[in-house]
Amino acid sequence: MNLRVITSSSHPATIALEGSLDLHGVEEVETPFLAAISAHPGAVVDLSQLTFVASLGMRMFIAAHKILALTGKPLIVFSPNPQVRKIIHHSGMDSLLTIAEDETEARSLATAG
Amino acid sequence: MSDPNPTSNLAALRHDLRTPINHILGYSELLAEDLADQGIKNLGDLEKVQIAAKQLLGLIDSRLTDSASPALPESPKPLAEPVPEATIQAPTPTLATLAGRILVVDDHPDNRDVLAKRLQRQGHQTAQAKDGQQALEMLAASPFDLVLLDILMPTMDGTTALGHMKADPALRHIPVIMISALDEIESVVSCIEMGAEDFLPKPFNPTLLRARIGASLEKKAFRDQEQAYLHQIEETQKRLADELQEAARYVTSILPPPMEHPFSIAWAYTPSTELGGDSFGYHWIDSTHFAIYLLDVCGHGVGAALLSVAAINVLRSGSLHETDFRDPGQVLTGLNASFQMEQHNNMYFTIWYGVFDTATRTLHHASGGHPPAILLTPGEDGSNTLSEVRCPGTLIGVMPDISFESESQVIPPNARLFVYCDGAYEIKGPDGKMLDFDTDFLTFLQEHGRSPSLPDDVLAWIHSMNPDPVLDDDYSFITIDFPATS
Numbered sequence: 001m002n003l004r005v006i007t008s009s010s011h012p013a014t015i016a017l018e019g020s021l022d023l024h025g026v027e028e029v030e031t032p033f034l035a036a037i038s039a040h041p042g043a044v045v046d047l048s049q050l051t052f053v054a055s056l057g058m059r060m061f062i063a064a065h066k067i068l069a070l071t072g073k074p075l076i077v078f079s080p081n082p083q084v085r086k087i088i089h090h091s092g093m094d095s096l097l098t099i100a101e102d103e104t105e106a107r108s109l110a111t112a113g
Numbered sequence: 114m115s116d117p118n119p120t121s122n123l124a125a126l127r128h129d130l131r132t133p134i135n136h137i138l139g140y141s142e143l144l145a146e147d148l149a150d151q152g153i154k155n156l157g158d159l160e161k162v163q164i165a166a167k168q169l170l171g172l173i174d175s176r177l178t179d180s181a182s183p184a185l186p187e188s189p190k191p192l193a194e195p196v197p198e199a200t201i202q203a204p205t206p207t208l209a210t211l212a213g214r215i216l217v218v219d220d221h222p223d224n225r226d227v228l229a230k231r232l233q234r235q236g237h238q239t240a241q242a243k244d245g246q247q248a249l250e251m252l253a254a255s256p257f258d259l260v261l262l263d264i265l266m267p268t269m270d271g272t273t274a275l276g277h278m279k280a281d282p283a284l285r286h287i288p289v290i291m292i293s294a295l296d297e298i299e300s301v302v303s304c305i306e307m308g309a310e311d312f313l314p315k316p317f318n319p320t321l322l323r324a325r326i327g328a329s330l331e332k333k334a335f336r337d338q339e340q341a342y343l344h345q346i347e348e349t350q351k352r353l354a355d356e357l358q359e360a361a362r363y364v365t366s367i368l369p370p371p372m373e374h375p376f377s378i379a380w381a382y383t384p385s386t387e388l389g390g391d392s393f394g395y396h397w398i399d400s401t402h403f404a405i406y407l408l409d410v411c412g413h414g415v416g417a418a419l420l421s422v423a424a425i426n427v428l429r430s431g432s433l434h435e436t437d438f439r440d441p442g443q444v445l446t447g448l449n450a451s452f453q454m455e456q457h458n459n460m461y462f463t464i465w466y467g468v469f470d471t472a473t474r475t476l477h478h479a480s481g482g483h484p485p486a487i488l489l490t491p492g493e494d495g496s497n498t499l500s501e502v503r504c505p506g507t508l509i510g511v512m513p514d515i516s517f518e519s520e521s522q523v524i525p526p527n528a529r530l531f532v533y534c535d536g537a538y539e540i541k542g543p544d545g546k547m548l549d550f551d552t553d554f555l556t557f558l559q560e561h562g563r564s565p566s567l568p569d570d571v572l573a574w575i576h577s578m579n580p581d582p583v584l585d586d587d588y589s590f591i592t593i594d595f596p597a598t599s
Contacts, residue, residue, distance in 0.1 A: 020547075022585070023412075023585070052539070052547045055412065056412055058411065059459070062454075062461070062511050083549060083550070086551075090482070091482040092481070092482040092505060092508060093508070095507050
């Protein structure tokens with residue numbers, strides 16, 4: 001499980017999650033992910049290389065959502081593969097997350113928000 | 114002596130001659146210590162006796178030697194004499210303070226007596242045995258911290274007794290110090306190889322005796338402590354395992370038995386660890402409303418199981434304030450208000466909750482972020498159609514103050530409903546990739562959906578993908594066969 005924070009001069013930053021958010025993946029990545037979300041509250045999250053989200057992975061997104069809610073910002077994710085999109089849909093988390101089709105849409109939603 | 118071997122005859126002669134002289138030396142040293150305790154430093158004739166005895170020992174070792182014997186050291190005199198006390202490091206306070214219960218084993222009563230008296234002077238408790246056989250009997254009868262074991266004894270010699278001790282799990286941890294004359298060095302070596310802790314040459318040097326006994330007792334004390342900790346850890350592990358099993362039995366015991374009438378309900382449940390975060394149930398709310406529910410707490414283990422049981426008991430007992438349990442939306446709204454994750458160890462759960470109204474054959478249902486139930490409907494041509502039974506709704510405990518809606522649909526005759534958790538399909542396939550809900554799981558249900566043992570069939574299918582007997586997630590699967598007519 002990988003986490004990349006891509007910061008550039010153009011706001012906002014992109015946080016990319018790559019691999020499987022299973023039990024081990026969550027253990028590895030939860031703390032740095034939430035730290036990155038706290039440090040870059042306007043960031044958008046690239047899910048294009050994410051292959052799976054277990055229930056504890058969903059809890060990580062819930063925590064990120066709650067951190068951002070304190071600053072009035074939404075959690076914007078983009079490009080989930082069909083399987084991850086299905087998991088998010090089944091969990092009803094699509095009512096909490098904003099899912100963009102691609103990075104351009106995600107950035108535009110973030111700057112509009 | 115019938116032994117034709119001149120070497121062993123010589124050794125026996127040395128042994129017989131040295132024994133009384135060792136007694137003289139031993140007793141004279143004890144007397145000297147007693148006098149020193151009384152402040153008398155001039156030992157007079159006693160000192161002459163000691164010197165004469167030591168000279169005599171030296172003579173025995175130097176004259177009664179066999180050049181062919183490998184047992185005798187080249188220069189026996191310095192070794193035969195007691196080791197000068199100045200060359201031996203004084204025992205540490207730790208060693209000096211460790212007193213033990215010591216068994217002295219020697220066929221000669223005076224040898225035992227001298228040694229026992231000396232050990233008692235050093236603060237130890239002693240017991241005596243006249244040979245290996247008696248020693249083993251005494252060791253079996255009461256606990257000892259250390260055994261001082263002579264090598265040459267009638268009935269059962271020291272080497273044999275040591276062999277018995279080291280072969281006995283109850284005795285092998287007791288340290289054994291071999292008592293030997295210097296020409297028994299070969300026997301000593303083999304005893305050390307058999308597991309003896311150390312050896313003490315005769316005549317006994319008081320300081321050496323104290324140091325070796327102290328070291329052996331200290332090792333024994335550490336070993337006993339280690340054993341006690343190990344025992345404590347084993348006890349704790351056993352207790353925890355027993356308690357986990359008890360908890361697992363409780364979690365399973367609250368699952369309802371399969372039923373036949375008016376619906377046929379079958380299920381399979383396999384937790385990932387001893388305790389799972391899944392739970393489910395079904396019961397009559399009144400004469401026409403039958404509730405079916407399955408919930409899945411995030412994660413598994415003790416914490417998940419506790420929340421799972423707490424939530425399922427709320428449903429079983431119908432104990433939500435001002436809630437109509439025939440209305441799934443109301444039930445989930447009440448659960449969400451009662452089980453906010455901040456108050457429940459940061460855990461949420463998903464749930465599918467349905468109520469079947471037998472009067473109208475209508476299924477009312479709601480979902481808290483749970484995978485959709487699947488309805489298998491028979492067509493007129495004998496084919497089966499799968500459809501998802503899912504009302505939008507998010508995870509229970511995540512957002513406060515939200516309401517959950519219900520949806521309803523009429524259940525056709527002979528339809529079959531599947532309610533399950535995500536552990537039924539979120540598994541890795543043979544290629545290491547997660548199975549796909551639509552193309553893998555639903556396809557399997559389409560092909561095998563009418564199997565009377567479907568819950569077990571799905572579990573077998575999962576295991577066929579991954580041979581690991583421990584599942585990554587809990588597995589729960591329920592089938593409900595609705596009757597042809599009301």
